[in-house]
Each structure stands twice: as structure tokens, then as C-alpha cells.
Amino acid sequence: MEAVESNVQHGDSAGGRPSSTKKDRRNTWASAFILVNNFLQYTAYFGVSTNLVNYLKFRLHESSKSAANNVTNWQGTGSITPLLAAYLADAFLGRYWTILIFIIISILGYGVVTVSAAAALQGSVFYAGLYLVALGGGLLVVMAPFGADQFDESDEVERRRQSSFFNWFYLSLNCGSLIGGTVVVWVQTSVGWGIGYGIPAIFCAISAAVFLAGTATYRRDRLPGGSPLTRIAQVVVAAVRKYDVVVPADASLLLHECDDVDGDVGDAGDGVIQGGRRLVHTAQFSDKASPSPWRLCTVTQVEELKCVLRLLPVWATGIIYAAAYTQMSTTFILQGDTLDPRVAGFKVPAAVLSVFDTLSVMLWVPLYDRAIVPLARRATGHDRGFTQLARMGVGLVVLTLAMLVAGALEVARRRVIARHGILDDGYLPMSIFWQVPQYVVVGASEVFTFIGQMEFFYDQAPDGMRSLCSALSSTSFALGNYASSAIVAVVARATARGGRLGWIPDDINRGHLDDFFWLLAVLCVGNFAAYLVIARWYTYKKTVD
Structure with a gap:
């Protein structure tokens, strides 16, 4: 079951800085801010989602079938928005700004939901807030990669800490679901919907403050590199154009990679996205997409598609x-x-x-x-x-x-x-x-x-x-x-x-x-x-x- 994992150490786009006490403290604080933010966000989310069907039935007077369908439709939308947030983070905005923008969208959504529930406004207002929450929820899938970015992958100790981070990230998620799905739901049913939905709104606002408070500690050298879908499309188009090229016995004769022109691996001059690392050629899949980017692609670009x-x-x-x-x-x-x-x-x-x-x-x-x-x-x-x-x-x-x-x-x-x-x-x-x-x-x-x-x-x-x-x-x-x-x-x-x-x-x-x-x-x-x-x-x- 265990495929053999490479022992090649990962390069660090920031220049392979050695570990130090100061650096350890910095990524520890950065991770702490991210984990607390994740806990607050999931508490807010489960505080709304867990008991949503009952709100639709008893406050908006929907039938059981209609309420159930509306909940699943909302959850389905919430499963699509992470793809949008992730694309924006990788292609244009970077993870930090994507998280911040989608937190603001979430605050607006929870705020509208709270006002609608407290003032007993018509259902269209409630649904507007609800779908803003679904859109803002896209930040949650960007949060884990951003947290993992805080660790230097070229350092063995930090690679271990990065692996540990994913464990604690998932724990913070479950702690949020526990509080949101029990305490907040109890408030909704025993105290009132206005207060019950106001708590998630407050938690989301606090999460924004926590995230901003950690700004100085975050490592943000993973820069957006343009549309990854365009890079994949270029490889596919180049491969189709070269479908009849005969691959030589020595594949290295066919492969193309830009040289490092300035000593800074991973910048635009190398044919690699900024903040990215070159990928080693692998034998899996054909390499016929090997100087228009739609005709000639680098090894790294082809390997991205292979990945x-x-x-x-x-x-x-x-x-x-x-x-x-x-x-x-x-x-x-x-x-x-x-x-x-x-x-x-x-x-x-x-x-x-x-x-x-x-x-x-x-x-x-x-x-x-x-x-x-x-x-x-x-x-x-x-x-x-x-x-x-x-x-x-x-x-x-x-x-x-x-x-x-x-x-x-x-x-x-x-x-x-x-x-x-x-x-x-x-x-x-x-x-x-x-x-x-x-x-x-x-x-x-x-x-x-x-x-x-x-x-x-x-x-x-x-x-x-x-x-x-x-x-x-x-x-x-x-x-x-x-x-x-x-x-x-x-x-x-x-x-x-x-x-x-x-x-x-x-x-x-x-x-x-x-x-x-x-x-x-x-x-x-x-x-x-x-x-x-x-x-x-x-x-x-x-x-x-």
C-alpha cells in the first residue's frame, strides 16, 4: 500500500532560510491565529446549518419536503463556492486576501440572517443572507493551505510540524462543530432565533479580528501565479499539436525547461510561476508537450498537469x-x-x-x-x-x-x-x-x-x-x-x-x-x-x- 515517497527535500521559495527560535515562534503564532479563526468560523457555520431545517419549517412555514430540499440546495451551493475561492486564491488574489475578502462576505451573510430572524422579515431576505454565508464559506478550504504555507518545507523539523498542523486544524474544525451544533442550537430552540443566529454573526466578526491580528506573523511568499487552468490548457493544446512526434529513447532530448536567468529559482524568468518550484520529470504519462506557450511547454508545466x-x-x-x-x-x-x-x-x-x-x-x-x-x-x-x-x-x-x-x-x-x-x-x-x-x-x-x-x-x-x-x-x-x-x-x-x-x-x-x-x-x-x-x-x- 505504501508507495515509496521521495526523499528529495523540498525547496523553499523564500530562499531556504534555516530554522531559528525566532522563526519557530513566528509560525507558531501564525498557526495559532489560523486555528482559532478556523474554530470560530466552523462554530458559526454549524450554528446556522445544524438546525436550519427547523427554522424553515417553523418560522418560514415551509413544508417538510420544501425545507429539506432548500437545505440540501444550500449545502450543494456551499460545496461549489470553495472551488471559486480556491481558484481566485491560486490565480489572482493569493490566499491571504482571498480569506479576508470571503470573511467579509460571511460577516454580511450572517448579519443579514440575524436581522431577518430577529425582525421576522420575509423569506427572500433570509435566503439572501443564507446564500451569502454559502459564498463566504469558500474561505474554509483556503484556510488549511494557508496554514500549511507557514512552514518551511525544506526543513525536516518544520515538515513534521506542518504534518502536525493538519491534525490540529481538523481538531479545531470539530471543536467548532461541537459548539455550533449543540450550544448554539440549544440557544436557538430555548431562547430565540434572533439571538441564536446572532451568536454565529458575532463569532464570524471575531474571527475577522483574529485573522487580522495575526497579519504580522503570516508568511505570505506564496504568490498567485495566474490561472492554473490556462497553464493546463496550454499543455493539452501543445500535446495535441505534437501528437505525431516520436518520443526518443532518451526523453531528456525532447524535454524543455527554461534556465535560471537570475539565480532566483521560481521567478517569472524561469518559466515557473512566482513563488513556485520546479518539478522533476517523471516517466508517467507521455511527454509530447515538450516559443509560444501553446506550442512549447516547460517540464515543470507538464509535470503540473501530471500531478x-x-x-x-x-x-x-x-x-x-x-x-x-x-x-x-x-x-x-x-x-x-x-x-x-x-x-x-x-x-x-x-x-x-x-x-x-x-x-x-x-x-x-x-x-x-x-x-x-x-x-x-x-x-x-x-x-x-x-x-x-x-x-x-x-x-x-x-x-x-x-x-x-x-x-x-x-x-x-x-x-x-x-x-x-x-x-x-x-x-x-x-x-x-x-x-x-x-x-x-x-x-x-x-x-x-x-x-x-x-x-x-x-x-x-x-x-x-x-x-x-x-x-x-x-x-x-x-x-x-x-x-x-x-x-x-x-x-x-x-x-x-x-x-x-x-x-x-x-x-x-x-x-x-x-x-x-x-x-x-x-x-x-x-x-x-x-x-x-x-x-x-x-x-x-x-x-x-
Whole structure:
């Protein structure tokens, strides 16, 4: 599973400055400002999104179907805006200014939502604010690459700290979702919608102040390099024009790279984007796009396209992972709705159990970062403990175990139905807290796969496309949601033929949800098998010192 990672050290566009106490303090403070900002932003986001369907139903008086569709439409828009923000960051604005601009858009959005909720304005005003929030949310996918930019990749110690940063970044995200999805939601339902939406607006405004406060500590030498899509198009056009060129046995005779004309590698005079690094030629894919930029492309420019092409198969394996992961918000809840939710006189809604997934992440991040990585580093000799592909692969296996745990609970649940029946209040004589293990296992898989994806897509993307590739990795999660819906639809129809109820009927006590979980486990195994092939084929990016 572990493709061999290059030992070539990454160059530093800022000139390979050595580590120092002063520099350590600077990127520590920069990381702290970014992590706090991320926590505040995600608290605000989940403070709005978690309970949105209820606001649309009870305050805007929409039907259940209309409210559900409007929520998914809004979330779908929110999954597209990161691509826009990432493109602007890589091509024109740079990550710092992109984050600042989109924070301002978010503040406007949360402000409009708050005013609309407090003054009971018409729905069009509320939706205007809501979609401004979706647009401003594009900054979140730029934040992780900007945080990783604070570390010098040519320094071994800082490479380790950069890897650690992604762990703590994901932890701050989950802390935000925990506060936003519990405390803020409680305020909305118990105190009022105006105050409940005002809190996210305040958090977003504070996040802007925090981000600006850290300006002096940020490293901002990753300059925008123009449209990465244009650079890719130039390679494709040049390759088409040279489709009939015969590649010599020695590919170096064909390859073209501009010489360093001024001793500053990575400036415009080298044919490399400013702030970027040259890429070493690799043997994967053909090199016929090798002085108009639409006729003759540099090695680095061709390798940029190769980097993207190599990322796509890895990206695709994230779709099935996400489809299984999203069962937490669908079939896990259906399963939990039938179990006894009573604890000391209170009823625990099935959806609330997702907090154990968050708590699991909060436990596993420091455990992974402070215990597992040092042990793995001694065993493997790898500065990150595991290669990025190995880390993601472990998460794929762990999620398979989560589906098996959910299936085993469903088998036990059906046995309880057969032996004891259903109580008068409609619940089974089986506590809802039997679901906790499957949520905990899902959380463990996130720490390996989701964080591994963030680090992998940042590290393996070309320097001028890091924000865009980071945004691309997040789209696999959106496609996983669509894949989950498709799988459920196909299974429901295929298993309900001939008058049968099928695996997922309206009354799941009469269905076979266990078979559905077994199917997901099989899909996860197949996905992992494909991932092994891709990981063995993958060639890690190499840069010229």
C-alpha cells in the first residue's frame, strides 16, 4: 500500500532560510491565529446549518419536503463556492486576501440572517443572507493551505510540524462543530432565533479580528501565479499539436525547461510561476508537450498537469468512503430512532449521538499526533510516521470496521425484536447508547483519512494549484452524498420486488438494514482494493532544490 515517497527535500521559495527560535515562534503564532479563526468560523457555520431545517419549517412555514430540499440546495451551493475561492486564491488574489475578502462576505451573510430572524422579515431576505454565508464559506478550504504555507518545507523539523498542523486544524474544525451544533442550537430552540443566529454573526466578526491580528506573523511568499487552468490548457493544446512526434529513447532530448536567468529559482524568468518550484520529470504519462506557450511547454508545466492527473484516482476513492461515512446522518439515525432513548428521565434524540463521533476525533487527534506518529516514525523511519497514502488507507479499513459494527448491532436489534417485541411506547428494550461504538470507530477513521486527504492534496499539488486541489478533495465528500442517495435508491428498489418490503422500508423493524450495512462493508473492501492498486502506481511529486 505504501508507495515509496521521495526523499528529495523540498525547496523553499523564500530562499531556504534555516530554522531559528525566532522563526519557530513566528509560525507558531501564525498557526495559532489560523486555528482559532478556523474554530470560530466552523462554530458559526454549524450554528446556522445544524438546525436550519427547523427554522424553515417553523418560522418560514415551509413544508417538510420544501425545507429539506432548500437545505440540501444550500449545502450543494456551499460545496461549489470553495472551488471559486480556491481558484481566485491560486490565480489572482493569493490566499491571504482571498480569506479576508470571503470573511467579509460571511460577516454580511450572517448579519443579514440575524436581522431577518430577529425582525421576522420575509423569506427572500433570509435566503439572501443564507446564500451569502454559502459564498463566504469558500474561505474554509483556503484556510488549511494557508496554514500549511507557514512552514518551511525544506526543513525536516518544520515538515513534521506542518504534518502536525493538519491534525490540529481538523481538531479545531470539530471543536467548532461541537459548539455550533449543540450550544448554539440549544440557544436557538430555548431562547430565540434572533439571538441564536446572532451568536454565529458575532463569532464570524471575531474571527475577522483574529485573522487580522495575526497579519504580522503570516508568511505570505506564496504568490498567485495566474490561472492554473490556462497553464493546463496550454499543455493539452501543445500535446495535441505534437501528437505525431516520436518520443526518443532518451526523453531528456525532447524535454524543455527554461534556465535560471537570475539565480532566483521560481521567478517569472524561469518559466515557473512566482513563488513556485520546479518539478522533476517523471516517466508517467507521455511527454509530447515538450516559443509560444501553446506550442512549447516547460517540464515543470507538464509535470503540473501530471500531478493533477495522478491525484484524480486517489480523489475518486474518496467518493465511496464519503458515501459510507454519511450513513451517520441517515441510516444510523433511522436505526437509533427505534432504540430506547431514555436516560434519567430525558430522551436523547438519535441525531445527538453524532457528538460521539466528534468526541472520538477530539480524542484521536492528540493520540495520533503525540503517540502513534512517534512510534511509527521509529518503526518506519519516515518523518511523518506514515506516508500520506498509508495513512489514508488505514482510515479506509477502519471505516469498513464501522460498517461491520453497525451491521452487528442491527443483527442484535432484530434478535431483540424477535424475542421481546416492541414496547408500548414504540421503542425496543435496548438502549440507544449501543450505537456509540460505531460512531467512535467512524471518528477514528476520519483522523486517518480526512486529515490524510487534506495533507496529501496540499503536499502533492503543484505550488500554483494548492488551494484548487484542496478544494477538489472536498468535492469527493459532496459526490459521496450523491452516491449514498443513489445506493439507497437502487437497494430499496432492487430488494422490494415481488411484493417484498425490501431492506429499507418505512418501518425498518420489518426490513433488513443489516444487509445494507454488509453491502456498504463490501463496497468499502472493493474500494480499498482499488486504492491499493492506485497507491502502488502513484509516484510522489519531486521538486528541484
